[in-house]
Amino acid sequence: MQRRTKIAVLGAVLLLVTGATGSAMAYGTDSHPHREAAALTGTAKLYRVAGDDITFSFDAHLAAKDNANPLKATGTFRWSHYAANSEGGWAKAKVDCLLTGGRVAVVSGVITDTDLTGVKGHRVGISVHDTGGVDRLGYSWAASEDMGPKDLPKCISAAPFEKVKKGTGDFRVVPWQPGF
Structure with a gap:
């Protein structure tokens, strides 16, 4: 016993x-x-009726030691957009800010490498909504015919208005807990 x-x-x-x-x-x-204090990772293709090949990939991180300052985020993101006739281009940006809340992230960065004319050095912002199903995405140049202003503020983007092509999104957002 x-x-x-x-x-x-x-x-x-x-x-x-x-x-x-x-x-x-x-x-x-x-x-x-x-x-990590916050993160945005993953790759997805956008849905377009015309069949354009549009891909976004993220590898953005905010270390736990930098929790109080989202401007210390690191990493890169890249995207490409090719029309059905193969016209288009790609760009890669170095992360300079990452803010996340729940399943939504906004990341900004400066374009460091591209085959597009006149946009190297421009800051751009992208937003992601990790829905767990069909994710959504938005970008700062949505309402302009080019990449937008070179002096765009950090962590600015449009709402995630685009739908990710079903079966392609694997975005993962780690929510930020700022501690204030």
């Missing part, structure tokens, strides 16, 4: 320790110091 009691107590202690450790890791407390 005494042996059964010891085994039951030991089992209960192990369950409590395992549960507490798992809960702490899930919430990103100090027992899991590598959790």
